[in-house]
Amino acid sequence: MGPLDIAHFLAGFVVLLSFSLLYQDRLPPLINTFAAQSLVLALSVAWQAQTQHAPHLLITAGIELGFKTVLIPLVLYWTIRNLKIHRTVEIVVGVGPTIIAGIALVGLSAGLMLRAAAGVGGLAHQDMAFALSVVLLGMLMMVTRRNAVSQVIGFMSIENGLVLAATGARGMPFVVETCVAFSVLVALIVIGIFLFRIRERFDSVDLALIDSFRGERS
Structure with a gap:
């Protein structure tokens, strides 16, 4: 297995774990799956750092x-x-139905990248298709989950897809990496405050119950 094959294997594994996020029906396994996705993404970025001779990607x-x-x-x-x-x-x-929709989104990603990256090599098509798939599957998770914690994980999964896209496109400047880290930290703080306030006010983080409290019944 060559270096590019390993890179594509790791990127494909990130997509597979995005499907696993959609499959989970309890929060602890959902969090574990997100941690596994982030670990595989870290390995993918580290591998890209080696193959691209870009040590800054190790950051x-x-x-x-x-x-x-x-x-x-x-x-x-x-x-x-x-x-x-x-x-x-x-x-x-x-x-x-969610998994079926996810498969359709992966097919859509492949089709879009086939057209959008028509001027570059076939390997770049795969990199960008994998990354777009992770982004779209993260969005699908946010749409199909009512719990605020699961939506937070969906948001961070989208960010994983953006990082995968940036590293596959020959890396990111150091300032972008720093901004990504800072934005994740700030988002984590805001999310923590947000969840505490929801729990304090409504005694629940189920968004459907909050809508019912406001009189917006589905």
């Missing part, structure tokens, strides 16, 4: 490993434990 890999593989999952576990959040993931659409 991105370290950020992924430290923040989204270790720190953020620990904070999310602490949040659901201390807020006594119900650990079942509330879903809008069943798992089966």
